[in-house]
Amino acid sequence: MKSIMKKFFTQNMILGVLLVAIVAGIAYLIAKIPAIQEFRISPLIIGIVLGMILTHTPASKIIHKWKEGILFSAKKILRFAIIFYGFNLTFQLIASVGIAGFSVSTIMLVSTMFIGIILGTKVFGLDRDSAVLVSAGSAVCGAAAVLATEGTLKSEPYKASMAVGTVVLFGTTSMFLYPLLYKAGLLGGLTETQYGIFAGGSIHEVAQAVAAGSGVSAHAEEISVTVKMIRVMMLAPMLIVLGIWLSKAAVASTTGTKVEKESIMKIIPWFAVGFIAVAGFNSLNLLPHATVHAITTIDQFLLAMAMTALGLETHVSKFIKAGIKPLLLALVLFAWLFFGGLAITHLITAII
Secondary structure, eight states: OHHHHHHHSOHHHHHHHHHHHHHHHHHHHHHTSHHHHHTTOOHHHHHHHHHHHHTTSTTHHHHHHTHHHHHHIIIIIHHHHHHHGGGGOOHHHHHHTHHHHHHHHHHHHHHHHHHHHHIIIIISOOOHHHHHHHHHHHHTTTHHHHHHHHHHHTOOHHHHHHHHHHHHHHHHHHHHHHHHHHHTTOSSSOOHHHHHHHHHHHOSSHHHHHHHHHTTOHHHHHHHHHHHHHHHHTHHHHHHHHHHHHHHHHTTTOOOHHHHHHHHHHHSOHHHHHHHHHHHHHHTTOSOHHHHHHHHHHHHHHHHHHHHHHHHTOOHHHHHHHTTHHHHHHHHHHHIIIIIHHHHHHHHHHHO
8 A cells, every 4th residue: 555655646746746736826826916806817817827937947847857746736636626616606506596597608608619619620620629628618617617628628738728818818808898888888778687697697707707797786796696607507517418429429430339338437527527516515505604615715726726737738839839710719709708698698588
């Protein structure tokens, strides 16, 4: 047993994880700076930027030497963090916004994923993983969705970093644009409740949805965050469907039921099932609020570690090679989230 532990927890792994933790800690502290907080920039985003900067310095030699621990953070710690991300949610939260909020969230998530994957692979000529990651970041919950989806796809780290970049660009744009358009009366006469549903159903990151809602009113903020968290809850079923789709693609050229069954068992992201289970447990309100808050704080740090690790594995040359196509796909999805989200919000709230 001792020899197995020694083999698994090698010096390079420990030092790599420690490096990731230190950089993530710096990202977390930067995110607490008042000026940064004002722009709602999460430690996940700061972590990946710091990681990318560090890997393009002379420290890259050390990073390569400790790669074992960095990959452990990007893969294993990520899955653990996604499971406990469920403590941010309760089923009661979903019920609180009613059928309208749930319907808008569902329609926008499914349509954005479908449009993104089809356009990305068929029109823009992107590889499957890049198209899925950009689509997931737009459709579900920004950087956290990209991380979780990357864990399912097992794609190259630079593709996840690229997808996160689109979330930062267009999500931040939404955060400032939505309140301005609402106050200017250019959103078709939305009420504050409708605006909250629209913002929560179409803005990329949770923090960005908070900012867009608070820019109108406290009520709009509450609705916006709640609807946004419904999209977060849908992360798990989306990953399960994605895993099944990947498994079918993996066995398309093979024959035999046994091979297909093994592929499905291997590819289904079981951490997504854990995510739902944790959210269900949290819905029972068995733990004190302070304990749940502590867990979510630690989990945020673990997600920042995973994102930092992805940054440490990302090189600018890969971005240059990818070209402008991922950005164009994200732009089209941003347009769909805005115009499609606005139209669907008007339609659903008029019917229900």
